[in-house]
Amino acid sequence: MSEQGLRFLCPNGHLGFAPSKRESFDIGAATKPHFYCCDSGSSDIGPGPLGGDYSVSPYEWQKHDLEMMLVAARRQEVPMIIGSAGDTGTRSRVDLYVKIIEELAAKHNLPPFKLAYFYSDVPAAYLKGKLAAGEKVEGLDGRSDLTVEELEQTDRIVAVAGIHPFIEALKSGADVIIGGRSSDSAIFAAPAIRLGYPEAESYYLGKALECASFCAEPYAAKETVIGEVTHEDIKLTAMSPYQRCTVASVAGHAMYERSNPYFEYVAGGMLDMTNCRYEQHSEKTCRVTGPVFVPVEGKVKVKLEGSGKVGERYVGIAAVRDPYTIKNIDQVLDWAREQVRERFGDEGYGLYYNVYGKNGVMGPLEPIKETHSHELCIVCQGIAPTAKMAEEVTMTGTRQIFYARLPEVKGTAGTAAFGFEEVLPASAAYKWTLNHIVPVDDPMELFELHTIEVRGAR
Amino acid sequence: MKTVKLADLAKTVRSKNAGTDKITFDIIFREEGNYELVKKSGVISKKSMATLFGIPEERISDFVEFDPAYAIKFTIYRDLPSGSPGDSDVFGSQQYPPLLDIEVPVPD
Numbered sequence: 001m002s003e004q005g006l007r008f009l010c011p012n013g014h015l016g017f018a019p020s021k022r023e024s025f026d027i028g029a030a031t032k033p034h035f036y037c038c039d040s041g042s043s044d045i046g047p048g049p050l051g052g053d054y055s056v057s058p059y060e061w062q063k064h065d066l067e068m069m070l071v072a073a074r075r076q077e078v079p080m081i082i083g084s085a086g087d088t089g090t091r092s093r094v095d096l097y098v099k100i101i102e103e104l105a106a107k108h109n110l111p112p113f114k115l116a117y118f119y120s121d122v123p124a125a126y127l128k129g130k131l132a133a134g135e136k137v138e139g140l141d142g143r144s145d146l147t148v149e150e151l152e153q154t155d156r157i158v159a160v161a162g163i164h165p166f167i168e169a170l171k172s173g174a175d176v177i178i179g180g181r182s183s184d185s186a187i188f189a190a191p192a193i194r195l196g197y198p199e200a201e202s203y204y205l206g207k208a209l210e211c212a213s214f215c216a217e218p219y220a221a222k223e224t225v226i227g228e229v230t231h232e233d234i235k236l237t238a239m240s241p242y243q244r245c246t247v248a249s250v251a252g253h254a255m256y257e258r259s260n261p262y263f264e265y266v267a268g269g270m271l272d273m274t275n276c277r278y279e280q281h282s283e284k285t286c287r288v289t290g291p292v293f294v295p296v297e298g299k300v301k302v303k304l305e306g307s308g309k310v311g312e313r314y315v316g317i318a319a320v321r322d323p324y325t326i327k328n329i330d331q332v333l334d335w336a337r338e339q340v341r342e343r344f345g346d347e348g349y350g351l352y353y354n355v356y357g358k359n360g361v362m363g364p365l366e367p368i369k370e371t372h373s374h375e376l377c378i379v380c381q382g383i384a385p386t387a388k389m390a391e392e393v394t395m396t397g398t399r400q401i402f403y404a405r406l407p408e409v410k411g412t413a414g415t416a417a418f419g420f421e422e423v424l425p426a427s428a429a430y431k432w433t434l435n436h437i438v439p440v441d442d443p444m445e446l447f448e449l450h451t452i453e454v455r456g457a458r
Numbered sequence: 459m460k461t462v463k464l465a466d467l468a469k470t471v472r473s474k475n476a477g478t479d480k481i482t483f484d485i486i487f488r489e490e491g492n493y494e495l496v497k498k499s500g501v502i503s504k505k506s507m508a509t510l511f512g513i514p515e516e517r518i519s520d521f522v523e524f525d526p527a528y529a530i531k532f533t534i535y536r537d538l539p540s541g542s543p544g545d546s547d548v549f550g551s552q553q554y555p556p557l558l559d560i561e562v563p564v565p566d
Contacts, residue, residue, distance in 0.1 A: 043540075259480050361547060429543045
């Protein structure tokens with residue numbers, strides 16, 4: 001009935017974050033897919049890794065997954081495409097993955113192949129130039145347009161690649177592509193669109209496959225899924241023996257981690273899933289039809305992510321058991337804040353409390369306003385320009401919980417318990433400074449593409 | 459009319475980041491019956507969710523009844539971008555529990 005399409009293997013929703021499972025990968029690889037694709041990044045991990053330029057995925061797990069994919073793809077002589085190298089997709093992470101690929105090629109004595117890689121890093125000066133020229137860098141998700149002040153608070157910026165750098169890399173004859181920060185759907189859509197498949201079906205394929213087995217049931221991560229795109233539909237098939245792609249699991253995945261299940265924005269347009277139809281094609285396969293792609297009017301707009309350092313950070317932990325103190329915990333913390341203020345003034349540092357047992361998880365969103373816990377754990381974070389100051393802010397903010405002056409407290413030998421009498425150094429605090437889009441004349445202008453020959457075989 | 463807790467009707471109730479500035483909530487049902495029951499009851503609406511979380515309705519950016527997945531989904535703007543100093547849930551993954559206890563009227 002339907003034509004033979006283009007088949008993609010995806011082993012993992014975030015390469016390296018936890019290792020891909022071997023069994024379902026081998027089952028998928030045995031079906032000889034046309035492409036091995038995987039995204040390796042996420043903004044979910046918070047602003048620290050981008051700002052501080054480090055990975056949260058262990059090197060051994062990154063290597064494990066890259067090795068599985070590289071060996072299978074080169075043996076079958078089909079392309080392997082990775083986006084958002086090393087969690088953040090910064091230059092240093094792309095270089096790291098390129099090095100891993102070269103080492104693996106040597107280890108497995110692979111015949112020579114062409115490796116393309118691109119950087120996504122955006123210099124702040126480029127955006128300053130845009131702002132100076134009166135161009136608007138539009139804020140997303142309720143953010144206002146970019147200002148010079150926000151740029152100055154930013155340590156590192158990446159542009160989120162659409163299909164363009166992947167298509168250029170494929171045109172250059174790349175067998176393996178290592179991408180900087182990328183839209184996860186573009187990693188899959190690019191090769192399909194280059195081969196003439198419709199944009200709507202190609203992007204939908206990417207959207208459904210990018211988290212691998214999250215589009216299958218029962219719930220399981222890191223299991224391989226195969227996606228097939230034709231000119232009229234998309235089919236998703238779970239490879240692990242205990243999973244299936246069902247109408248519920250695939251439609252359910254269309255909602256995952258997105259504010260709206262109908263619209264997906266990429267550099268160059270928007271995928272509209274409003275009229276998608278889902279049907280059970282066979283035991284383990286769900287078929288989807290009806291996505292629509294709406295190309296952007298005017299210039300292509302590329303999404304930017306930026307992170308800036310807020311300060312050095314220490315953490316302190318205190319606990320309270322006295323019911324009277326628990327009842328008056330807000331006053332206790334006000335007292336501790338006041339002691340920090342007396343020492344350091346009103347500004348130039350940050351002091352934050354999470355009160356577990358009261359509203360430590362939800363903060364102001366917590367609907368339960370009355371605390372019934374018999375004990376509370378208070379986590380104090382102090383953030384300041386220097387580690388020394390952050391330590392003292394945190395020390396004061398934590399220890400003064402012990403000395404809080406409450407009018408009727410019975411325990412006059414200390415109003416808090418400490419599991420240990422110290423505060424702990426933590427990694428520096430960062431914040432997301434950019435979640436914006438910038439219009440570009442040339443979709444490649446933010447991406448620097450390189451191609452090398454890898455000679456594994458001696 | 460008697461009521462049943464949402465936790466006893468839904469297959470999945472979850473929350474998660476949708477980008478750096480939003481948290482999205484999914485309530486997914488196994489079958490059409492419970493989905494339609496909850497949808498028609500009107501207990502889950504933009505207004506009732508704003509009341510539950512103590513936020514103005516403008517903080518809810520999206521509210522969708524998504525028939526293909528038997529799901530109700532809504533998204534809120536965060537107070538602070540994920541992982542900022544003071545954020546208590548970097549992944550936004552533990553903001554859903556108040557939904558579990560929502561009482562849904564069911565026919566006797």
